Amino acid sequence: MASESNYYYVPESSKLPIFTALGMGLCAYGAGSWVQGHSPMVFLIGAVILAAVLWAWFGAVIRENLAGLYNERVERSFVWGMSWFIFSEVMFFAVFFGALFYVRTIALPELGSPLETELLWKGFEPSWPLHVTPEMAVAGEAAKFKGPREIIDPWHIPLINTIILLSSSVTVHFAHTALKNANRRMFIGWLAVTVLLGAIFLGFQIYEYGEAYRHLGLTLNAGIYGTTFFMLTGFHGAHVTIGTFMLLVQLVRAIKGHFSADNCFGFEASSWYWHFVDVVWVGLFIFVYVLGS
Amino acid sequence: MAHGPAKGIKRWLFTTNHKDIGTLYLWFSFAMFLVGGLFAMIIRAELFQPGMQLVTPEFFNQMTTMHGLVMVFGAIMPAFVGLANWMIPLMIGAPDMALPRMNNLSFWILPFAFLILVATLFMEGGGPNFGWTFYAPLSTTYAPDSVNYFIFAIHLMGASSIMGAINIIATVLNMRAPGMTLMKMPLFVWTWLITAFLLLAVMPVLAGAVTMMLMDINFGTSFFDAAGGGDPVLFQHIFWFFGHPEVYIIILPAFGVISAIIPTFSRKPLFGYSSMVYATAAIAFLSFIVWAHHMFTVGMPLAGELYFMYATMLIAVPTGVKVFNWITTMFRGAISFETPMLFAIAFVILFTIGGFTGLMLAIAPSDIQYHDSYFVVAHFHYVMVAGAVFSGTAAVYYWLPKWCGRMYNETMGKLHFWIAFIGFNIAFFPQHFLGLAGMPRRYADYALQFADWNMVSSIGAFIYGAAQILFLYNVIATIVAGKPVKEAKVWEGAEGLEWTVPTPAPYHTFATPPAVK
Ligand code: HEM
Ligand SMILES: [Cu+2]
Numbered sequence: 001m002a003s004e005s006n007y008y009y010v011p012e013s014s015k016l017p018i019f020t021a022l023g024m025g026l027c028a029y030g031a032g033s034w035v036q037g038h039s040p041m042v043f044l045i046g047a048v049i050l051a052a053v054l055w056a057w058f059g060a061v062i063r064e065n066l067a068g069l070y071n072e073r074v075e076r077s078f079v080w081g082m083s084w085f086i087f088s089e090v091m092f093f094a095v096f097f098g099a100l101f102y103v104r105t106i107a108l109p110e111l112g113s114p115l116e117t118e119l120l121w122k123g124f125e126p127s128w129p130l131h132v133t134p135e136m137a138v139a140g141e142a143a144k145f146k147g148p149r150e151i152i153d154p155w156h157i158p159l160i161n162t163i164i165l166l167s168s169s170v171t172v173h174f175a176h177t178a179l180k181n182a183n184r185r186m187f188i189g190w191l192a193v194t195v196l197l198g199a200i201f202l203g204f205q206i207y208e209y210g211e212a213y214r215h216l217g218l219t220l221n222a223g224i225y226g227t228t229f230f231m232l233t234g235f236h237g238a239h240v241t242i243g244t245f246m247l248l249v250q251l252v253r254a255i256k257g258h259f260s261a262d263n264c265f266g267f268e269a270s271s272w273y274w275h276f277v278d279v280v281w282v283g284l285f286i287f288v289y290v291l292g293s
Numbered sequence: 294m295a296h297g298p299a300k301g302i303k304r305w306l307f308t309t310n311h312k313d314i315g316t317l318y319l320w321f322s323f324a325m326f327l328v329g330g331l332f333a334m335i336i337r338a339e340l341f342q343p344g345m346q347l348v349t350p351e352f353f354n355q356m357t358t359m360h361g362l363v364m365v366f367g368a369i370m371p372a373f374v375g376l377a378n379w380m381i382p383l384m385i386g387a388p389d390m391a392l393p394r395m396n397n398l399s400f401w402i403l404p405f406a407f408l409i410l411v412a413t414l415f416m417e418g419g420g421p422n423f424g425w426t427f428y429a430p431l432s433t434t435y436a437p438d439s440v441n442y443f444i445f446a447i448h449l450m451g452a453s454s455i456m457g458a459i460n461i462i463a464t465v466l467n468m469r470a471p472g473m474t475l476m477k478m479p480l481f482v483w484t485w486l487i488t489a490f491l492l493l494a495v496m497p498v499l500a501g502a503v504t505m506m507l508m509d510i511n512f513g514t515s516f517f518d519a520a521g522g523g524d525p526v527l528f529q530h531i532f533w534f535f536g537h538p539e540v541y542i543i544i545l546p547a548f549g550v551i552s553a554i555i556p557t558f559s560r561k562p563l564f565g566y567s568s569m570v571y572a573t574a575a576i577a578f579l580s581f582i583v584w585a586h587h588m589f590t591v592g593m594p595l596a597g598e599l600y601f602m603y604a605t606m607l608i609a610v611p612t613g614v615k616v617f618n619w620i621t622t623m624f625r626g627a628i629s630f631e632t633p634m635l636f637a638i639a640f641v642i643l644f645t646i647g648g649f650t651g652l653m654l655a656i657a658p659s660d661i662q663y664h665d666s667y668f669v670v671a672h673f674h675y676v677m678v679a680g681a682v683f684s685g686t687a688a689v690y691y692w693l694p695k696w697c698g699r700m701y702n703e704t705m706g707k708l709h710f711w712i713a714f715i716g717f718n719i720a721f722f723p724q725h726f727l728g729l730a731g732m733p734r735r736y737a738d739y740a741l742q743f744a745d746w747n748m749v750s751s752i753g754a755f756i757y758g759a760a761q762i763l764f765l766y767n768v769i770a771t772i773v774a775g776k777p778v779k780e781a782k783v784w785e786g787a788e789g790l791e792w793t794v795p796t797p798a799p800y801h802t803f804a805t806p807p808a809v810k
Contacts, residue, residue: 025405095501145521224522
């Protein structure tokens with residue numbers, strides 16, 4: 001009978017999931033009414049519920065783990081789960097990259113074709129970055145979508161941010177190695193450095209956005225260039241924020257002594273996520289910043 | 294985990310048990326099937342005669358949109374997730390799904406999502422009215438205000454599907470009993486494994502599409518607005534990059550069910566097991582590279598039209614392999630015609646008709662004629678209703694005795710089948726004629742020459758709708774008062790681990806893995 005309970009840990013029935021669903025449902029409904037100009041109250045209530053339940057949920061998982069309920073097979077389920085979750089995130093970014101490529105190689109040349117310029121967008125000339133949108137070509141300064149006056153120079157902040165994020169991938173790897181060598185101090189140290197680098201990256205990103213909005217005329221409304229620029233870098237930034245938060249939680253857990261060389265899934269999962277965020281950035285740096293200027 | 298279910302409502306709210314969650318999914322799906330069916334009845338009632346009788350054109354548009362959305366995301370997809378929950382652990386000898394709490398979460402998201410979606414019908418300006426494919430700019434510039442709720446409801450459904458898919462992958466890859474190698478898995482498990490990968494690959498794409506809509510509508514971006522340098526056609530590319538794999542997400546698990554039922558009632562092993570596996574994988578792969586066959590009329594370059602035409606036709610090859618294998622399994626079998634088998638045979642015949650009309654639509658130059666006509670409507674109802682829904686119905690009759698330990702009434706089951714079969718064909722076969730004669734889809738009214746077949750079609754739809762009440766009655770009557778079954782192997786010809794556990798299946802099964810030879 002001993003093997004029966006040890007084969008796989010199936011948790012007892014739990015209140016956590018349905019309250020998570022409630023939180024998500026309220027967030028969704030609340031977001032819908034919020035963007036419509038109503039008060040964000042419902043959304044905020046949902047977010048608070050969601051945060052509280054997730055807190056409790058992760059807490060429960062950590063306790064179960066520390067209690068030794070998770071054998072290797074359970075852990076493998078987590079590994080598959082996290083890996084394929086990251087895959088779905090990759091696909092999410094792929095759509096936005098796809099939109100960028102489509103616009104540059106198909107939509108804009110088409111908008112500049114003789115037929116279109118003859119009938120719809122007189123005088124429009126496709127270019128990238130698109131400083132003059134089709135609407136601007138026709139309506140001038142009265143246009144709703146005005147292209148950016150200038151764009152971000154890839155070789156300043158974006159380059160620095162590339163270096164920061166790439167190094168952070170290395171430091172998180174150092175942390176992992178230290179953990180495997182049971183070197184607790186180095187583990188915590190490198191992990192802390194990684195979190196710090198993540199935060200610095202975000203700081204630069206916010207600064208860059210400020211510049212774009214205040215001085216360059218590069219905004220979310222700046223035609224398709226602004227659209228793709230902010231959606232791609234914005235979603236990436238959001239993911240860096242999540243990743244940094246995840247690593248921060250792992251840092252706290254590391255200080256509490258939750259991890260050992262063969263029991264560190266929480267940390268490993270966060271570090272995979274971090275590497276993924278890093279790879280996406282490399283794509284952004286190349287396709288949005290360097291090849292986009 | 295040794296004890297039984299909790300008492301009362303808490304059992305269903307807090308459960309982590311794969312059988313409970315499977316049951317929840319199945320009942321939810323049936324409820325949505327009735328809601329979507331009600332919308333369909335309204336559509337067919339309005340189209341019973343030319344002219345406007347019952348509803349306004351605006352409301353008619355909301356009905357076609359909501360019918361499609363509710364049926365695809367609320368009825369068919371959850372039905373097969375429910376079957377996966379019930380059957381995959383039983384089929385591979387696992388104690389439960391790999392991530393049981395997340396399993397509960399992916400179910401309970403759905404009622405919230407559909408509550409929001411259906412609530413839009415009662416909002417100012419009405420619900421979504423831009424078709425289930427929600428093309429921009431209809432769904433952006435010209436959308437009703439409620440579109441924002443629609444967007445977030447889609448996000449919820451996507452989150453639920455992604456979690457469900459992750460759970461299925463982790464279960465199949467990690468929880469098989471010793472000896473249950475991949476190539477010994479029942480085809481239902483195989484088709485679901487591959488479907489789960491499709492879900493993971495395309496649900497995020499759908500999320501991207503609605504996110505772009507959200508930004509265009511509320512935050513001044515120009516993804517789908519040519520004035521800013523974007524392109525409404527971009528929406529169609531993204532939607533169909535999701536949409537075509539989506540139709541295979543719907544049909545692949547249905548293939549798996551049919552591949553379980555036909556051998557049982559033919560009393561022969563499935564013909565060409567490994568070719569079935571490879572054909573499934575081939576279909577899944579091809580489904581990613583054919584999306585623009587939905588867009589032959591948007592103005593693609595000739596090379597694009599040709600490529601998408603031939604690539605689409607290629608799908609008929611692995612699909613043909615499957616149909617061939619089902620028929621060959623039946624060939625010289627000792628066939629008996631219980632209700633699940635009747636639905637399965639009807640599936641093979643009617644799905645094949647749908648496949649052939651698909652091939653006709655795939656011919657780019659002809660599609661310019663058929664596109665957005667009732668011919669397309671007939672095509673996809675042959676594959677989605679006579680395909681996915683018939684298969685789901687067959688699955689319920691097939692496994693219901695194992696689930697609840699009671700046998701349905703065979704006469705009533707057969708009655709349900711014949712009414713559904715006849716009703717379905719009366720409803721949808723004439724739509725081929727209507728489409729070929731030039732009747733466009735998604736209009737509340739039509740020209741007089743289409744009157745006769747529309748009336749026939751509506752009568753068929755009402756018959757098919759009525760058959761579902763009988764289905765509901767049959768299921769409830771079985772659960773409450775069906776003849777008790779004791780044998781573990783409910784059907785004499787059935788093979789597989791699910792038939793080795795007692796009937797009805799105990800609350801917990803395979804706490805220790807069985808040995809598979
Ligand atoms: C041999 C297999 C198939 C082929 C060659 C095929 C081909 C096509 C083509 C070319 C169209 C576009 C018609 C048009 O809009 O002008 C279409 C529409 C459609 N097909 Fe298929 N199809 C096949 C199987 C399936 C299956 C298995 C399903 C679902 C279970 C399916 C569901 C649909 C749906 C829902 C639409 C219409 C979408 C809409 O515009 O609302 N098809 N099919
Ligand atoms: Cu398709």
